[in-house]
Amino acid sequence: MLQREQERAASRINDVLEEIGFGRREFTMRPIPFAGTWGTSSSISYQLANETISEEGAPELEGLSKKQAKKKTKELVGPKAQEIAEQIATRLASDDEFASIEATNGYINIEFDTQRFANRVVSAIQNQGLEYGRGERKTDRVMVEYSQPNTHKAFHIGHLRNATLGNTLCRVLDLAGFEVQKANYIGDIGMHVIKCLWCYERFHYGEEPGPADRGRWLGDIYTESDQRVNFRQDVLELLNELASNDPAFVTMVDRMMKELYKVHEVGEDVAYLLGQISNKREIKDDAFYDQETIPKFWPIVGDQLQVNLEMSRGEREQHDDIEDPIPEPSQYEDWIERWQELSERISWWPHVNRWKEEIKEEFQRWERKDPDFVQLWETTKEWSMQDFERIYDEIDVEFDTWFYESEVEEPGREIVKELMDQEIAEISDGLPVVKIDEKLGLEKETFRTMPVLRSDGTTLYSTKDLALTKHKFEEYGVDRSIWVVDVRQALYFQQIFKIMELMGFEQAEKCFHLGYEMVTLPSGAMSSRSGNVVLYDDIASAVLERAREIIDEKNPDLPDAKKDEIAHDVGIGSLKYSMLSRDNNRVIVFDIEESLSFDGHAAPYIQYAHARACRILEKVDKLPEGELTFEDLTTEEIDLIQQIAIFPSEIQRAASEYKPLYVATYVYELAKKFNDFYRACPVLQAEEPQRSARIALVDATRQVLANGLSAVGIKAPEVM
RNA sequence: GCGCCCGUAGCUCAGUGGAUAGAGCGUUUGGUUGCGGACCAAAAGGUCGCAGGUUCGAGUCCUGCCGGGCGUACCA
Structure with missing residues (x-):
């Protein structure tokens, strides 16, 4: 609608350019960037000014060096642009279709006739309702694969970022006019599942979780398994860190070793530890003769850390023989905490290698489809799935198609055969790989080499993804395939796309990986093994509780069920918005306190604007119909009308660049402009015909706020 | 080594080659019987990491540095 006006304006300018001898040009019209003005502008006169000066020359440039001439040109362009703009504006002034045409700062500014366009915008919104913003039908069939949670693991806020981004992308693409298929790809098999089930059978056999927290229970078992398997690594990591970062620890190594030898007469191991620590060489897992x-040694390490902590606090004398400055007490407290955690499990140490063997055997049970294993796998997988479905329901995220990793293992092996037959893949170091750079004839290392099967014939993630991608193309008729996955897999996806291209799939060109950065915590990267993780369920219940408190305070008379519903809309909305209001390739440091605040740039702000609009409309008997009077508008009114008018084009922009952020920003800006309007312009108390016009504007804004929130997957309650 | 991402107000972040670089949080001071104060106004706060280049015009594009994060053949 506005685009048409812009094109018309550009075309009229071109008419004038032709008349005055510049000829027709390609240029884009941009909004006038001043508050309270609604229109379109062109900077074409700057280009023309520059051309004129450099082609025709100017008396001021005579006899100047090149550099000086350039500098002078710069000074001359501004005034000349203004001159040309004025020339164009005067010729255009005879056009009575625009409210005003002016030359300012060298730009041609064409203001729209608010009476005409405001009516057009408001009535379009009234007529289209929920459909306002929908773009023309596009021909491409799009599939967006997102969420991809692993069963047997807990759902945390990192998963929430993915689910929110992916779901919003789907909603935006759909609104933009694409046929969208929302796909989930469940990681229901793989090493993580094997580890979890091994740990269950080995240490928790026969235990039953409560029906409500089976997902978390499985996640806890997975974490325990991970801790068991990585136990030695974690222990050595701390020891090696102490050896390289704590001079007091290194200085005391002789004393510690004497103590160790008193209780444990294994000379080789004592000598090894002594040598590695005092020379700051890495202590290796497989270097010990004795498993004890x-x-x-562990209690001795703990005692030493305690001594060092006291020394760091200044409660003990400093040793003259320690040359480097010793770490802060807080650093020791951190180490002691880690030592303490590992200490509780130190008896695991001798068993770790055997456990690893057992896990390998467990993997074989899966490979040969051992019936007992398969049955256990199916029941536990179902527990996870029920949990996921509950969460998706809570956060209003949906899927049309569900893929499972376990179902693409066989097709994966077939595609590897195909790749071998077509000589795209080859055997290297005993396993099938695709040497992508070589196949593409690239000199520079770009896509590298991708393994497509393990040397023992078991499938890799890539094996399955190649098969699934082919499946999407062939069985689902997907033209444009999108993956919403952690940005660390960027190279991986480039490799997959290139292999699909090598196989001759034209759709490879339109494959897109929407990568997003990590969600970390103020205490560092999330890791379930170390317990540094915020689970969805925990943060969700905290946010819901907080939202409920505020509603109780603001709106005590509402029925309980209604309060719960609103608390859900506001709390979850706020959480989702915090995931969308940051660019996808920026790290989110998730601050729990901040996520519990509903002020400022957050979903509740937008929802509040919507509720306010609803409140005004509630007091109106009948919405105005027919031609409205939008004359002598205030700055706030003009800016608001302009904002609701650009919604459709913002949706297109977000869809074409795969940027959910644009919509999140847009809808916040809209709420802001509505709040400005709300303060400056009385609606119900206004005199007719202004009253009717404002009521219609409020109604249109309410609709666009609702549509905008819906596009980002956030509910728009009428009361809050 | 190679490659990708980030660097904008004290903090967290927006910013489509174009006009005076904007929000939120925090700080300080305010907001009248008005339509909901989850709101609003004012003040303070900037060498847009650094240096070149392209351009009439660069926070935005190109090149090189600096700082931080991540990825780089049988994890997913």
Whole structure:
């Protein structure tokens, strides 16, 4: 609608350019960037001014050096642009279709006739309702694969970022006019599942979780399994860190070793530890003769850390023989905490290698489809799935198609055969790989080499993804395939796309990986193993509780069920918005306190604007109909009308660049402009015909706020 | 080594080659019987990491540095 006006304006300018001898040009019209003005502008006169000066020359440039001439040109362009703009504006002035045409700062500014366009915008919104913003039908069939949670693991806020981004992208693409298929790809098999089930059978057999927290229960078992398997690594990591970062620890190594030898006479191991620590060389897992050395050494390490902590606090004399400055007490407290956690499990040390063997055997049970294993896998998988479905329901995220990793293992092996037959893949170091750079004839290392099967014939993630991608193209008729996945897999997806291209799939060109950065915590990267993780369920219940408190305070008379519903809309909306209001390739440091605040740039602000609009409309008997009077508008009214008018084009922009952020920003800006209007312009108390016009504007804004929130997957309650 | 991302107000972040670089949080001071104060106004706060280049015009594009994060053959 506005685009048409812009095109018309550009075309009229071109008419004038032709008349005055510049000829027709390609240029884009941009909004006038001043508050309270609604129209379109062109900077074409700057280009023309520059051309004129450099082609025709100017008396001021005579006899100047090149550099000086350039500098002078710069000074001359501004005034000349203004001159040309004025010339164009005067010729256009005879056009009575625009409210005003002016030359300012060298730009041609064409203001719209608010009476005409405001009516057009408001009535379009009234007529289209929920459909306002929908673009023309596009021909491409799009599939967006997102969420991809692993069963047997807990759902945390990192998963929430993915689900929110992916779901919003789907909603935006759909609104933009694409046929969208929302796909989930469940990681229901793989090493993580094997580890979890091994740990269950080995240490928790026969235990039953409560029906409500099976998902979390499984996640806890997975975490335990991970801790068991990585136990030695974690222990050595701390020891090595102490050896390289704590001079007091290194200085005391002789004393510690004497103590160790008293309780544990294994000379080789004591000598090894002494040598590595005092020379700050890495202590290796497989270097010990005796499996009890580290468990015996561990209490000595703890005692030493305690001594060092006291020394760092200044409660003990400093040792003259420590040359480097010793770490802060807080650093020791951190180390002691880690030591303490590992200490509780130090008896695991001798068993770790055997456990690893057992896990390999467990993997074989899966590979040969051992019936007992498969049955256990199916029941536990179902527990996770029920949990996921509950969460998706809570956060209003949906899927049309569900893929499972376990179902693409066989097709994966077939595609590897195909790749071998077509000589795209080859055997290298005993496993099938695709040497992508070589196949593409690239000199520079770009896509590298991708393994497509393990050397023992078991499938890799890539094996399955290649098969699934082919499946999407062939069985689902997907033209444009999108993956919403962690940005760390960027190279991986480039490799997949290139292999699909090598196989001759034209759709490879329109494959797109929407990468997003990590969600970290103020205490560092999330890791379930170390317990540094915020689970969805925990943050969701905290946010819901907080939202409920505020509603109780603001709106005590509402029925309980209604309060719960609003608390849900506001709390979850706020959480989702915090995931959308930051660019996808920026790290989110998730601050729990901040997520519990509903002020400022957040979903409740937008929802509040919507509720306010609803409140005004509630007091109106009948919405105005027919031609309205939008004359002598205030700055706030003009800016608001302009904002609701650009919604459709913002949706297109977000869809074409795959940027959910644009919509999140847009709808916040809209709420802001509505609040400005709300303050400056009385609606119900206004005199007719202004009253009717404002009521219609409020109604249109309410609709666009609702549509905008819906596009980002956030509910728009009428009361809050 | 190679590649990708980030660097904008004290903090967290927007910013489509174009006019005076904007929000939120925090700080300080205010907001009248008005339509809901989850709101609003004012003040303070900037060498847009640095240096070149392209351009009439660069926070935005190109090149090189600096700082931080991430990825780089049988994890997913």
